[in-house]
Amino acid sequence: MPRQLSEVEKAQIVSRIEEGWSIRAVAQLYNRNKKTILKIKQRWEQEDSLKRKIGSGRRKLTNPEQDAAFLGYLRNNPFATVRDAVLIQHFLPPNRPPAGDCMRKSIQLFEEYKTGLDKCLILSKFAKHLKQSRHYCHRQWSIT
Known part of the structure; x- marks a missing residue:
């Protein structure tokens, strides 16, 4: 399969056609x-x-700032688990904030997480909350 034409080559093609070359001659x-x-x-x-x-593919759901923050968190916390990183990433400025009860529950769980009580219990509650609210269906994170 031939490689894609560069913009320079496309410009050359257009200029040859405007000079009077036939489509067939340029194609050859x-x-x-x-x-x-x-x-x-x-x-x-x-x-x-x-x-x-x-392209018509699926749009990216995170922006470059969110990606950088997520990777920065993992670099600064080398012993953090993926669950911790996902939890922290969830509370960066979201593209589409969850509505109503889902948001209140998320904030409540995050506040519990910040206080440093039983983090494993809070993370399991948060995972259950996400599954119930189907919030992460639209993101490509896996919390299980």
């Missing part, structure tokens, strides 16, 4: 299908752009 020169060359030409004419479109 770059060893590409005529349809590929035609799509590049059409995108240039319609959108005035040669960049690729954004």
Whole structure:
């Protein structure tokens, strides 16, 4: 499978077509299908752009700041468990805060966690709370 064309190559293709080259001749020169060359030409004419479109895959649910904070927590606390890291990460500014009762319960559990009482018990309560509220269905963290 041939590699993707760079923006420079796409610009060269558009310039050759504007110079009067045929689609077929340009396709042979770059060893590409005529349809590929035609799509590049059409995108240039319609959108005035040669960049690729954004993919249609699943969007990332955390932003770079949250990712950095999560990794920073793990670097600063080398003996922390994944459960601790997930718990702390949950309370960074969220993309979509949980509503109503779920948020109150989460805050209550976090306050108990900060006081340093029985952390294992609190983490198990928190895991149960997350499963019940299905809050982590939309994130890719695993608490079990």
